[in-house]
Amino acid sequence: MKVRGTVEFRDVEMGVWVLVGEDGRTYQISGGRSSLLKEGQRVEIDGDVDDAAVSVSMVGPVLRVRSYKVI
């Protein structure tokens, strides 16, 4: 699936990068290169939401990044 939104860093637990999606949900970004992980960057991520994933961050569903583009 594709999600558009803004990349943000959250200072909880070990620190976590999230995508605040235009769909109103917040996703924990898993994978993706460092060029994706920039505070405030608007992107469209093509990836899979892993519903069975459990994490230390607990900020929202884990989004496994396949590819992305800056918008």
Add this chain to the structure above:
Amino acid sequence: MRSAWCLPSVLLLAVACAPQPSRTKVTPPGTAGSAAVPHAVVVDFRDGTSAEAVAERAHRWGLSLHLNSVEGARSGIAIAEGVDDVDAALARIRGDAEVEEAEPLVRMEALGFTPNDPEYPKQWNLRMIHMPEAWERSHGKGVVVAVIDTGIAYEDREEYVQVPDLAGARFVAGYDFVHDTDHPNDDNGHGTHVAGTIAQRTNNGVGVAGVAFEARLMPLKVLDRSGIGTSADIADAIRWAVDHGAKVLNLSLGGPGYSGVMERAVAYAREKGAVVVCAAGNAATGQVSYPAAYAGAVAVGAVGPDGQLAPYSSWGEALDLVAPGGNTKLGPGNGILQATIDRTDFRKPVLAEYQGTSMATPHVAGVAALVFAAGARTPDEVERALFQGAVSEGAWTPRAGHGRLDALGALNALGKGGAPVDWAPLVWSAALLALLLLSLQTKTRPGYLNVLLNPATLLPLLLSTVGLWFLKLLWQRFVGHSPEAAELLFLPLPDWERILFGRGRLASPLMYSALVPAIAGLLAVRWRSLRPVVAGLSLGFAGFLLYAAWAKAPGIAYLPFTFLARPWLVLNGAAAALLCRSMLRREATR
């Protein structure tokens, strides 16, 4: 006629004054002896100085200044440690208009155990839950606490290292479910930090302290280096832990997805006598994450040093407790400090300050171990002590659960037996009866005391409002400790749903409704002699449900929206009251 009006007003007054559910009061410890703390100052700001203003000055003065306690936000008392030149710093601070007083910090030796770990003074979180006093009573000796996480830096092996402040801590064999090995070492840092809060080597002159430092840690690695894992591995680890003797399970992890496999594993752990403590989540929403939201788990939210719910903490219907998880928005020194490994290089031991509901959870797990070591035998007993001992403003709320964790309160609550009898529903019923009688015409109105003193009415009234508490007293006097099943029978009738539907945080809408009185009412159509019984029963349910609505507790299961719980209780309470009224009236006309 006048007395008929007097009675209800007296009763209404009684309702207004009815005691709230118990609050915990902790007496400040006595003091004896004092000594100046090197390189530390205490600053008393003008009352009402904001946390931001304090943080701004800390930055300007180049000090790591933090509010001293929960009261700090109000009292304006902040402390700074690691000050190189105390006199110069005091001169700078005293020139500030917002400062009322500044002086070197003096340590008063409190009654209680003060560990000699050099960084212990920075662990505001341990003082917030009254650890010094609780350590006088229990160290969690021998209780096995499973840390189901990213592993623990517990051994020097291959590329992995042991964190120095865990040297000498007690470990039992664990397992690495990610790599399928017997060596669950930490390659992330999260699990080691969490394990440190539970059982950091304490009073060893190194690093920091932990809550239950004589407990035994069981490292179970279910999360990979990036801190992510699967519900299958976690469910496996939960079963593995209890099968290998763990009494407390710490799960500082979560996800939004429901998993039946994990829920059954949590239920299995409870059946085997273990307490399952889970993080509520960091999504800052009203939805607690899984596994914390499962019925068998204790869901823990996070508060900062000011005692307020941390801005990241999740909350909601499933929340059980809040505990210190830190709030770094208030400035440095306001996170949770433990020994762990560096998050970018897992071969490097560090002291790290993190914030999150993951950090709050091990405080509760540690105190659960203290309570087990102090003699609790079942998870129900431990949870009751945790909840009753918590510091709260009154009833359960979705943002604080049963209140803020308090180690001393929990140990004090242990052994006090079950919950004290809550008389409020009975008082509400009595007041309601007066109102119902007033709404009847004089001809059809029975006397107030005639109704109450009829055993056929009084017994079902007591049963449905305060339960068979008197049987419990007799049981405890002549038989001894009552078994869990019997404990349930002593509860008010609406709470018997816990027998029928198992324990959970949410009440069943079948029992928390006018259904039972309505069925009894139908029987009374056929057998008129049942009318006094139905009157008592429906009066009791009406008082119970209306009181529950007033006290905003508990949530009701299966309703699509949480806000519907109160209208549900009010409507059903009113229906039960009307049923009672019709029973009373017809009785009178007969």
